Amino acid sequence: MRSLRTGLSLTSLVAGLALLLTAPAAHAADTPLRDLGTAKGKVIGTAVTGSKLTGAYGDIAGAQFSSLTPGNAMKWGSVEPTQGSFNWTEADQIVAFAQAHNQQVRGHTLVWHSQNPSWLTNGSWTSAQLGTLLQNHISTEVGRYKGKLAAWDVVNEPFNEDGTYRSTLWYNGLGADYIANALTWARAADPAAKLYINDYNVEGVNAKSTALYNLVKSLKERGVPIDGVGLQAHLILGQVPSTLQQNIQRFADLGVDVAITELDIRMTLPSDSAELAQQKADYKAVTAACVAVARCVNLTVWGFTDSDSWVESTFPGQGAATPYDANYAPKPAYYGIAEALGGTSTPPPTGACGASYSVGSQWNTGFTGTVTISCSGASLSSWKVTWTYGAGQRITQAWNAGCTQSGAAVTCVNASYNGTVPDGGSVSFGFNASWSGSNPVPTVTLG
Numbered sequence: 001m002r003s004l005r006t007g008l009s010l011t012s013l014v015a016g017l018a019l020l021l022t023a024p025a026a027h028a029a030d031t032p033l034r035d036l037g038t039a040k041g042k043v044i045g046t047a048v049t050g051s052k053l054t055g056a057y058g059d060i061a062g063a064q065f066s067s068l069t070p071g072n073a074m075k076w077g078s079v080e081p082t083q084g085s086f087n088w089t090e091a092d093q094i095v096a097f098a099q100a101h102n103q104q105v106r107g108h109t110l111v112w113h114s115q116n117p118s119w120l121t122n123g124s125w126t127s128a129q130l131g132t133l134l135q136n137h138i139s140t141e142v143g144r145y146k147g148k149l150a151a152w153d154v155v156n157e158p159f160n161e162d163g164t165y166r167s168t169l170w171y172n173g174l175g176a177d178y179i180a181n182a183l184t185w186a187r188a189a190d191p192a193a194k195l196y197i198n199d200y201n202v203e204g205v206n207a208k209s210t211a212l213y214n215l216v217k218s219l220k221e222r223g224v225p226i227d228g229v230g231l232q233a234h235l236i237l238g239q240v241p242s243t244l245q246q247n248i249q250r251f252a253d254l255g256v257d258v259a260i261t262e263l264d265i266r267m268t269l270p271s272d273s274a275e276l277a278q279q280k281a282d283y284k285a286v287t288a289a290c291v292a293v294a295r296c297v298n299l300t301v302w303g304f305t306d307s308d309s310w311v312e313s314t315f316p317g318q319g320a321a322t323p324y325d326a327n328y329a330p331k332p333a334y335y336g337i338a339e340a341l342g343g344t345s346t347p348p349p350t351g352a353c354g355a356s357y358s359v360g361s362q363w364n365t366g367f368t369g370t371v372t373i374s375c376s377g378a379s380l381s382s383w384k385v386t387w388t389y390g391a392g393q394r395i396t397q398a399w400n401a402g403c404t405q406s407g408a409a410v411t412c413v414n415a416s417y418n419g420t421v422p423d424g425g426s427v428s429f430g431f432n433a434s435w436s437g438s439n440p441v442p443t444v445t446l447g
């Protein structure tokens, strides 16, 4: 019968493809965030836990990010738990991993009120002793990684919400100039590392960020080495400050770099699809604000997976704050970052399987068809596809499925050997059918 083929081209028939919930390409085909960032002049980072840098966690950390920040490993309490006795194991491991993956490292953090060793916080020190302890700490740690780190969060969280200085071991013992001194000591220990002051709730224009702005301005006027400000960006769902870009810009205009250093966006658990969609919009907005300002040089998430986030243990009832779920599947938030960086990927429908119908070749009395069942984020162990023919078409023969037709209604079920459709996979079956008059493509239903 094929000798009776008309001149209809195959391609014009395939153009009649009916798509229903067809799964898009696998995630692996998406351009990694680090490459999208490079194209925009942005370094894309994540906080990491050194002991986890193997398997899927290590694969994603290495493939998707161009910067690592040790989540805890470089804090004073981690590196010098007992006075004079140092533990660099995890910090060294993270630096080695970064070097092996052509990544920057942001050192975090040298001077903070939190996560200090108890020998330090419980000691009673004169101002002079405290200054010597701090100088030695900075010289030792910055010196150890001299030439290997792109940046240091030298001072972390120096301000209260109203813009006054936070009352800490350092402020109380050394006065506000502990900040200038720490920066100067850090510069001496590694002249190549960019030196930052880092804080939270300074993402929008407010009293706290204005205090930071005034501090940076005065440090620059005094010739104190300061290269950048870190906006931590531990945000709440739906609350990206409207003045984020304006705030980044005003720091840039002061002549310093800006980094989004600890981005996460938390929500009330359990998360639902509406929250995850809002989170995508929020991640996209933050990334877009950084993209819009040339001196916003680095955007770092504070843990890339919900299984490695500080949020759930810190904010009861809140979580799901990172771009990957606890099983390392990218969430809509991941695609929010990617899209703001110019990526064109679209998130796969979560937990969807679907079927598509296409006409292959067609001749004056018959045609061949193919139906493909695809799954993404879900799987099937058996399947049934149904459709209704609108113009008298009749199935004459099927392969790789059992098809029956009653009137216009067609039902096809899997063969004994192809009922399984794995997550990310597909199964196809084919058929011959007759037609006359017209051959419209039906809507197919899976299930």
Ligand code: XIL
Binding pocket: 071, 072, 156, 232, 262, 309, 310
């Ligand atoms: C957090 C870590 O992620 C947790 O593992 C740890 O228990 C507490 O500290 N601001 C900072 C980070 O600058 O160092 C904090 O990291 C999160 C808030």
